[in-house]
Amino acid sequence: MTHRIAVVGSGPAGLTFARVLHRHDHPVALLERDPAPDARPPGGTLDLHEGLGQLALDKAGLLAEFQTLSRPEGQAMRILDTAGTVLRDWRPRPDDRAHPEIDRGQLRDLLLGPLDISWGRGVTQVVPGTGDGAVVHFEDGRRETFDLVVGADGAWSRVRPAVSSVTPHYTGVTSVETSLDDIDTRHPDLARLVGDGSVGVYGANRALVAQRNSGGHVRVYAQFRAPLDRHSGSGPADVEAVRSGLLALFDGWAAPVLGLLRHGTAFVHRPLYALPVSHTWNHVPGVTLLGDAAHLMPPLGAGANLAMLDGAELAEAVAAASGPGDLDEAVRAFEERMWERAERWAKITTAGLERLVSPDPAQALALFEEVQSS
Ligand SMILES: Cc1cc2nc3c(=O)[nH]c(=O)nc-3n(C[C@H](O)[C@H](O)[C@H](O)COP(=O)(O)OP(=O)(O)OC[C@H]3O[C@@H](n4cnc5c(N)ncnc54)[C@H](O)[C@@H]3O)c2cc1C
Numbered sequence: 001m002t003h004r005i006a007v008v009g010s011g012p013a014g015l016t017f018a019r020v021l022h023r024h025d026h027p028v029a030l031l032e033r034d035p036a037p038d039a040r041p042p043g044g045t046l047d048l049h050e051g052l053g054q055l056a057l058d059k060a061g062l063l064a065e066f067q068t069l070s071r072p073e074g075q076a077m078r079i080l081d082t083a084g085t086v087l088r089d090w091r092p093r094p095d096d097r098a099h100p101e102i103d104r105g106q107l108r109d110l111l112l113g114p115l116d117i118s119w120g121r122g123v124t125q126v127v128p129g130t131g132d133g134a135v136v137h138f139e140d141g142r143r144e145t146f147d148l149v150v151g152a153d154g155a156w157s158r159v160r161p162a163v164s165s166v167t168p169h170y171t172g173v174t175s176v177e178t179s180l181d182d183i184d185t186r187h188p189d190l191a192r193l194v195g196d197g198s199v200g201v202y203g204a205n206r207a208l209v210a211q212r213n214s215g216g217h218v219r220v221y222a223q224f225r226a227p228l229d230r231h232s233g234s235g236p237a238d239v240e241a242v243r244s245g246l247l248a249l250f251d252g253w254a255a256p257v258l259g260l261l262r263h264g265t266a267f268v269h270r271p272l273y274a275l276p277v278s279h280t281w282n283h284v285p286g287v288t289l290l291g292d293a294a295h296l297m298p299p300l301g302a303g304a305n306l307a308m309l310d311g312a313e314l315a316e317a318v319a320a321a322s323g324p325g326d327l328d329e330a331v332r333a334f335e336e337r338m339w340e341r342a343e344r345w346a347k348i349t350t351a352g353l354e355r356l357v358s359p360d361p362a363q364a365l366a367l368f369e370e371v372q373s374s
Contacts, residue, residue, distance in 0.1 A: 001322050006031055006136055007150040008123045008159050012046075012053075012304040013291030014152035015111035016311030019060045022115060024319035029146070030115060031136070033122035033153075037112075042105035044177075044219040045074065045211055049099045052305035056312035062110055066102065069110065074101030074212060076197030079368055084201075084254030087365060090372050091196075099301070101197070103214050107304075123153065126162040126287055134162070134286035148327060149287050150314065152307070155273060157293035164281040164289075168273035168296050171350075173357050175272055175299075176222045176246060178264025183218045190259050194218055200356075201257050202364035206250060207357050210260050220260045222246050223357050228271055242267040272298055272353070277346040280339045285328050288335060290314060295342035298353040302345045310338050 005021065007014045010032040018030045034040060048054050048066065057063045075092040092098075102110075122139035126149045133145045151159025155168055183191045193199055194210045201208045207223045246261050275296045291307030317330040355363040 001324075002027060003147040003318065003321070003324075003327050004133065004145070005029070005148050005150070005318060006144070006146040007152050007290075008126075008136070009151070009153035009157075009291075009293070010034075010108075010112075010117050011152060011154055011291065011307065012107065012111070013293075013307035013311045014150070015108065015115070016056050016060060016308040017150060017152060017290060017315045018115050018311075019062070019111050019113065020056075020312045020315035021319060023059075023061055024315070026315075026319045029144075030117045031121040031123060031138075032117050032119055033139075035120040037108075037117075037119070039119075042103070042108055044179075045101045045103055045213045046107060046304045047075070047099040047101050047301055048107075048308075049301075049305050050097065052302070053308045054097075056305075056308035057110075059312035059316060060111070062113075065110055066107075067097070067100075069106050070100035070102040071196075071214065072097055072100040073196040074198075075099055076195050077368065077372075078195055078197075078199045079365055080199060080201045080254075080257065081361070082201060082203040082253045082257070084256055088368065088372075089195075090368075101211075101213075106214070123158050126151070126159045128162055128284050128286040147286065147324065148318065148331065151287065151289040151293045152291050152311065154292045155296045157289065159287065160289055160293050162287045163284045164279070166275060166279055166281075168275050170228050171272045171274050171298055171353060172225055173223055173272045173298070173353060174226050174228075175270045176242065177268045177270060178220045178222075178261065178266065180218045180220070180260070180263050180265070182216045183212075184216045187259070187263055189256060190218070190263065191216075193256055193260075200364070200368070201253065202356065202361040203250075203253065204359050204361060205357060207364065208250065208253070208257060208260060218260075220264055222250065222261060223272075224249060225357055239265075239267060242269075274298055274346070274350065277350055278339075278343050279346075280335075283332050283335060285331075288314070288331050290338070294338065295346060297342075297346045298349045300349040300352045300356070302349055306342060306345055309341075313337065
């Protein structure tokens with residue numbers, strides 16, 4: 001039996017779900033609010049772990065292509081103190097493929113392949129239990145009914161209220177993001193500081209992290225504890241005001257480190273939100289959630305990996321289910337597996353954020369040493 005399946009959102013979760021279903025020759029409606037693939041910049045770089053994101057790509061038949069596109073050298077990690085002294089400088093072995101980096105845009109194109117996305121189809125709500133299935137309501141007033149609607153629509157999911165009344169809470173940490181282009185030619189000193197992968201500088205309740213993307217593009221994240229409304233400006237007119245606010249906040253840090261802020265172009269303000277560590281819901285036939293919609297957590301390198309593995313596992317379960325009862329059982333069993341894995345990672349990333357942006361910078365270094373030796 002071919003079920004009528006819709007997935008809302010074409011981020012890592014929705015795309016992986018659709019791509020694995022496609023591999024199993026199962027049709028799926030992929031509904032995306034963005035009007036076009038290039039409507040927004042695709043974002044920075046992601047490290048995909050063996051056993052998580054890489055396992056999901058394997059299930060999609062895309063692991064070999066990922067290995068060609070990804071950057072194993074991007075696993076390099078350097079830790080500095082606020083005076084600019086290098087405390088640790090970890091470089092990957094040549095054969096290390098534990099968690100290579102890939103640009104989000106490259107990953108999206110890889111997953112997209114032959115998939116057909118319905119662009120400009122913003123969903124406003126999903127109403128389950130109508131007899132014929134779950135009804136998707138669109139921003140343009142149209143409605144469509146499916147046997148299963150999968151909410152892969154991120155942190156502020158419009159599908160989530162169909163199964164859970166919980167909403168994300170502010171973690172107390174804000175990240176302000178900026179970027180530098182052509183770093184090797186325009187800022188060779190900063191290029192050396194960042195190296196092939198990432199550099200993290202940790203002070204009391206503040207951190208500055210820079211990550212190399214492909215093509216000499218570097219993303220910089222200034223993270224600090226602050227009330228929710230701090231540095232809320234992010235429009236082009238605010239660039240110099242945000243820059244001087246950040247330079248004041250990081251006052252006293254080594255000049256080469258602050259160069260990452262001085263030369264950054266636009267600034268984007270991202271208060272970090274999370275769902276409760278043990279977020280679950282009473283199973284609702286016809287609707288489920290994946291990725292950030294189900295388990296938004298601090299961005300410590302797990303969210304996209306979990307989103308992709310959720311997508312791949314649910315797709316395999318759906319493809320294997322024949323009757324309507326089988327589909328519901330498959331989704332129910334998937335949710336149990338996803339909740340258990342997500343809770344484990346939510347605990348790790350929540351504790352990790354506490355240590356990375358902490359009154360005692362030695363906590364951040366200790367965390368990296370634990371990760372590097374595991
Ligand atoms: C700065 C930063 C760095 C990160 N680095 C990493 C990392 O290195 N490794 C890692 O694993 N994770 C990382 N993460 C986390 C990761 O980005 C997320 O966990 C991941 O993107 C979640 O994927 P998703 O598909 O669930 O949701 P999203 O990526 O949020 O995708 C949701 C999609 O749904 C669409 N959508 C939203 N609302 C609607 C609607 N109403 N109707 C239709 N479509 C809709 C959106 O347009 C979007 O395309 C990072 C996060 C941040 C903020």
